[in-house]
Every structure is written in structure tokens, then in C-alpha cells.
Amino acid sequence: MSQVTSTNRELQVSKLAENIIGSEIIKLAGEVNEKIKQGEKIYNLTIGDFNPKQFPIPAELKQMIVDEYFADQTNYPAADGMLELRNAVSKLLKERGGLDYKNDEILIAGGARPVIYSIFRTLVDANDTVIFAVPSWNNNHYTYLNNAKPVIIQATPENNFMPKAKDIKPFIQEASLLALCSPQNPTGTVFSKEDLEEICDMVLAENIRRGDSVKPLYVMYDQIYWALTHGNTKHYDPVSLRPEMRQYTVFVDGISKSLAATGVRVGWSMGPKKIIDKMKAVLTHVGAWAPKAEQMATAKYLDNLSLYDAFIVVQKEKISARLDGFYNGFMQLKSEGYGVHAIILQAAIYLTIQFNLKGKKTAEGKVLENTADITRYILDEGKMAVVPFYAFGADKDSTWYRLSVGTCSMDDVNGAIESLRNALKKLS
Numbered sequence: 001m002s003q004v005t006s007t008n009r010e011l012q013v014s015k016l017a018e019n020i021i022g023s024e025i026i027k028l029a030g031e032v033n034e035k036i037k038q039g040e041k042i043y044n045l046t047i048g049d050f051n052p053k054q055f056p057i058p059a060e061l062k063q064m065i066v067d068e069y070f071a072d073q074t075n076y077p078a079a080d081g082m083l084e085l086r087n088a089v090s091k092l093l094k095e096r097g098g099l100d101y102k103n104d105e106i107l108i109a110g111g112a113r114p115v116i117y118s119i120f121r122t123l124v125d126a127n128d129t130v131i132f133a134v135p136s137w138n139n140n141h142y143t144y145l146n147n148a149k150p151v152i153i154q155a156t157p158e159n160n161f162m163p164k165a166k167d168i169k170p171f172i173q174e175a176s177l178l179a180l181c182s183p184q185n186p187t188g189t190v191f192s193k194e195d196l197e198e199i200c201d202m203v204l205a206e207n208i209r210r211g212d213s214v215k216p217l218y219v220m221y222d223q224i225y226w227a228l229t230h231g232n233t234k235h236y237d238p239v240s241l242r243p244e245m246r247q248y249t250v251f252v253d254g255i256s257k258s259l260a261a262t263g264v265r266v267g268w269s270m271g272p273k274k275i276i277d278k279m280k281a282v283l284t285h286v287g288a289w290a291p292k293a294e295q296m297a298t299a300k301y302l303d304n305l306s307l308y309d310a311f312i313v314v315q316k317e318k319i320s321a322r323l324d325g326f327y328n329g330f331m332q333l334k335s336e337g338y339g340v341h342a343i344i345l346q347a348a349i350y351l352t353i354q355f356n357l358k359g360k361k362t363a364e365g366k367v368l369e370n371t372a373d374i375t376r377y378i379l380d381e382g383k384m385a386v387v388p389f390y391a392f393g394a395d396k397d398s399t400w401y402r403l404s405v406g407t408c409s410m411d412d413v414n415g416a417i418e419s420l421r422n423a424l425k426k427l428s
Contacts, residue, residue: 016144016145016147019144020141020144020145021140021141021144023391024387024390024391025046025047025048025387025391028046028375028385028387028391029044029046029047029385031379032044032046032379032385035379040383041383042379042383042384042385043383043384043385043408043412043415043416043419044385044407044408045384045385045386045403045404045405045407045408045416046385046386046387046404047404047406047407048137048185048186048349048350048404048406049262049404049406049407050260050262050349050406050407051406051407051408052260054318054406054407054408054409055260055315055318055406056260057259057260057261057264058259058301058307058311060301060307061259061261061264061297061298061301064296064297064298064300064301065264065293065294065297067297068292068293068294068296068297069293071293071296073292073293073296074292074293075292076289076292077108077289077290077291077292077295079280079283079284079289080104080106080107080108080276080280081106081107081108081109081268081289081290081295082108082292082295082296082299083103084295084296084299084300084303085108085266085268085295085296085298085299085302086103086104086106086108086268087103087299087303088298088299088300088301088302088303089101089106089108089268089270089302090102090103090106091302091303091305092302092305092308093253093270095305096227096305096308096309097226097237098240099237099239099240099270101270104273104276105270105271105272105273105276106268106269106270106276107268107269107270107276107279107280107283108266108267108268108289108290108295109267109268109269109283109288109289109290110265110266110267110288110289110290110291111254111256111262111265111266111267111290112222112224112252112253112254112256112267113267113288114267114283114286114288115252115253115254115267115268115269115279116138116142116220116222116252117142117145117282117286117288118269118279118282118283118286118288119177119220119250119252119269119279120142120143120145120146120148120177120220121146121279121282122275122278122279122282123176123177123218123220123250123275124143124146124148124176124177125148125176126146126147126148127147127148127149128146128148128149128175128176128177129148129149129150129151129171129174129175129176129177130143130146130148130149130150130151130175130176130177130178130179131151131153131168131171131172131175131177131178131179132150132151132152132153132178132179132180133152133153133154133155133161133162133163133167133180134152134153134154134155134389134392134393134394135155135161135186135187135389135392135393135394135398135400135402136179136181136184136185136186136392136393137181137185137186137392139179139393140152140393148176148177151171151174151175152393153167153168154394154395155167157343157352157354157400159195160187160189160190160343160346160352161184161187161189161343161352161400162182162184162187162189162190162191162192162195163180163199164195164198164199165195165198165199165201165202168199168202169202172202172203172206172217173206173209175217176215176217176218177217177218177219177220178199178203178217178218178219178220179219179220179222180199180219180220180221180222180238181221181222181223181252182196182221182222182223182226182235182236182237182347183223183225183226183228183229183235183346183347183348184348185222185224185225185348185350185392185402186350186352186387186389186392186402187343187350187352187402188323188343188345188346188347188348188349188350188351188352188402189343189346189347189352190229190233190234190235190236190346190347191236192236193234193236193241196236196237196238196241197241197242199238200238200241200242200245201242203217203219203238203245203248204242204244204245204248207248216247216248217248218248218249218250218275219238219245219248219249219250220250220252221237221238221249221250221251221252222251222252223235223237223251223252223253224252224253224254224256224257224267225257225258225347225348225349226253226258226347227257227258227312228257228258228312228315228316228319228347228348228349229316229346229347230316230319230320230323230345230346230347231320231345231346233346233347235347237249237251246272247272249271250269250270250271250272250275250276250279251269251270251271252267252269253267253268253269253270254266254267254268255267255298255302257348257349258312258315259311259315260315260406264294264298265290265291265294266290266294266295266298267290319349319405319406320345321410322405322408322410322413323345323349323350323351323405324345325410325413325414325417326342326351326353326403326405326413326416326417327342327344327345327351329413329414329416329417329420330342330351330353330417332417333417333420333421333424336421338421338424339355339356339357339360339424340353340354340355340356340420340424341353341354341356342354349404349405349406350402350403350404350405351402351403351405352400352401352402352403353386353400353401353402353403354399354400354401355374355378355399355401356399357374357377357399357427358370358374358399360427360428361427361428362377362381362426362427363426368427370396370397371388371390371396371397371398371399374399375388375401377423377427378420378423381422381423381426382419382420382422382423382424383416383419383423384416384419384420384423386401386402386403386404387401387402387404388400388401389401389402
């Protein structure tokens with residue numbers, strides 16, 4: 001009998017896996033890193049992460065993590081998170097965020113991603129409708145992973161790329177989940193008090209209309225950047241503005257951004273106890289827990305809010321200095337007649353910028369016909385890597401981009417603006 005070989009056989013996978021879309025940001029970052037490997041000087045402003053040399057985690061937290069490993073905190077953590085950390089988060093939320101959540105209304109996870117995944121799995125059935133605005137981070141992917149139907153709102157620069165109630169209202173009756181984020185990734189902008197109040201009132205009215213026999217419309221509120229506001233910008237949340245929203249709101253939060261601790265993987269959610277309990281059950285089967293040592297260390301760090309406060313002050317100063325530098329640089333380029341613009345900074349580590357360069361010709365005579373051409377030119381000639389908003393679900397022809405400052409030094413700010421100026425000079 002001859003041996004059957006399957007060397008050239010095309011392997012079959014699930015439809016979900018076959019059709020899943022990879023991250024456009026990671027794809028772009030790969031191209032950028034390849035250029036850097038080849039020796040090019042590239043100002044890489046793509047990834048929403050921190051360079052630990054520029055933005056280290058708090059020194060006290062680092063030492064506490066080490067100490068917890070030496071204390072043998074290396075076994076499984078509690079499924080909903082260590083009680084010490086849930087107590088510390090409850091204290092942080094109440095004393096710095098104005099939110100009153102008990103320790104059994106808080107779930108700890110390995111960063112914000114498992115939290116978001118479990119919210120979707122807990123609240124959204126297959127073929128349910130999820131509403132979210134674009135540009136926004138990964139709502140499209142989580143909707144796809146849940147076999148749900150997306151309703152996509154195209155946010156506009158006139159409202160700082162934040163959705164308004166009037167944009168959402170036509171679709172509200174069919175939706176199971178409204179995904180909101182403020183401060184927003186990728187825009188670095190926030191909800192105004194009035195706009196968020198109007199959205200909350202609309203959600204409350206819709207849930208009254210549905211009554212008790214229909215699944216409510218829930219809000220996922222991602223506030224992972226809430227501690228990093230700039231200047232006089234204020235952060236608002238649905239529950240503080242409308243206490244009745246408490247039964248319909250599930251939060252996404254953690255230390256990843258506020259403490260520059262993206263790799264430490266400590267995130268949390270807070271919401272109605274029944275929902276939190278079901279999210280815990282989902283994550284129990286996924287095993288997406290934050291490591292026990294990191295949880296215990298974070299608990300001790302957050303329990304001393306004076307340490308936290310001092311770090312946040314310095315963190316905001318460093319981020320704001322970079323964002324201010326880029327904003328002023330772009331506005332200077334605009335005043336010089338170049339087709340660029342920026343939206344004034346409000347929060348997070350991002351600046352929303354615009355390259356209005358369609359139709360411009362390069363020195364070699366090539367016409368920049370679309371956003372892909374512009375992105376390539378800015379990278380190749382300007383040595384600046386930024387992420388087009390279409391990577392966050394916006395229209396392919398959008399001329400807006402995310403600029404992230406988490407990995408750059410102050411010297412990089414001036415260098416990047418001058419490099420960009422030289423590239424813009426070559427266009428006609």
C-alpha cells in the first residue's frame with residue numbers, strides 16, 4: 001500500500017480564523033522596523049506604547065513586583081483578581097475618579113484586551129448589533145470575533161472625532177451594545193460633558209422603552225486613558241453624570257497607560273455585579289488573568305495614592321511637553337503654507353494630525369493620489385511614521401492620522417518636525 005502524503009495539501013481552518021483581519025498598525029510597524037534595521041533614521045510615532053527609557057514604570061512599583069516574586073507569589077491568582085488589588089482599585093476609583101464600586105463589582109484581568117473580550121462575550125449574542133464610532137481602536141475586530149453586526153458611525157473633525165447622540169440615535173433601537181471610549185484612541189480627544197449627557201439620556205430613554213422583557217442596551221465605556229488629561233481638559237463618565245446609567249455601564253480601565261505599564265498586564269473592569277460575575281466566568285475558561293505578583297505589587301502601589309499622584313503629575317508633564325511640541329510644530333508648518341493641520345491636544349498620548357497633500361507632486365514627478373501614497377511619502381521622505389485613521393476603521397480616503405508620543409524623546413520632536421518640513425518643501 002502506498003503511503004499517502006499531504007505535504008501540499010491546503011489546511012482548512014475555521015471560517016472565523018480564515019477571515020480575521022490582522023492589525024494594520026502592527027503591519028505598518030513591521031515596515032517601519034525593517035527600515036530601522038536597514039540603518040534609516042525613522043521617527044516612529046505609530047505604536048500606542050511607551051519606550052521604558054523615556055517613560056519607565058514607577059520605580060516603587062518595579063521594586064514591589066520584584067519583591068512579590070521573591071515572596072513566591074507565583075501561583076494562580078483568584079479568578080476575579082486578588083482581593084487586595086480589588087480593594088485598592090475601589091479606593092482609587094472613589095478617591096480619584098469619583099466612582100463608588102465595591103470589590104465584588106470589580107474584575108481584574110491581564111490588561112484591557114481580555115476585559116473588552118469578556119464584555120463582548122457576556123453582553124453580545126451572535127447577530128446582535130454593536131454600535132461604535134470610527135476612528136476607534138479594535139471595536140471592529142471584537143465585533144467580528146463575536147459574530148455580531150457592526151453599525152459604524154463616521155465621526156468628524158468638527159466634533160474632534162467624537163460621536164454625538166444624533167449620530168447614534170437612528171440605530172439605537174436595534175443595538176445590544178454601544179462601545180464608547182474617552183479619552184479616545186486614536187484621536188486623543190474626549191467627550192464634552194454635554195455630549196456625553198445627551199448620549200446617556202438617549203440610552204436611558206431607550207431602555208425605558210424596551211421594558212423588562214428585552215435585553216437592555218448596554219454601554220462599554222473604555223476610560224483606560226482617563227488619568228492622562230492635558231491642561232484644563234476634564235474627563236467625564238456616564239455613571240457620574242447619570243447615576244441611573246450604573247446598571248447599564250461596564251467600564252474598561254487599568255494601569256497600562258496611566259503608569260506606562262503596558263507590559264505589566266494589569267487591567268480591570270467595573271460594573272453591575274451580575275455582569276462582572278459572568279465576565280469572570282468567561283475569563284476563567286480563557287485564563288487571561290494578570291500575574292499574581294503583579295497584582296499584589298499593584299495593590300500595594302495603588303494603596304499609597306500619594307505615590308500614584310506624584311507619578312501622574314510627572315507623567316502628564318512629559319507627555320504634554322511632547323504633544324505640545326508636535327502640535328506647535330504642525331501649526332508652524334501650516335502657517336508656512338504647507339497642507340498640514342492638527343487638533344489641539346486634550347488627553348492620552350496621541351495627537352490627531354492631517355496631511356492634506358492629495359494631488360501634490362514629488363520631486364520625481366509622482367502624484368500623491370491617495371492616503372496610501374501620502375503615508376508612504378511621509379515615511380520615505382519625511383522619515384516620520386504615523387498611523388492613518390483608516391487603520392482604525394475610518395474611510396480609506398481620510399487624510400487624518402494618529403501621532404503617538406509614547407516612544408519619543410524631546411529631541412525627537414524637533415528632529416521629526418524638521419525632517420517633515422524638508423519633505424514638504426520638495427512637493428509642488
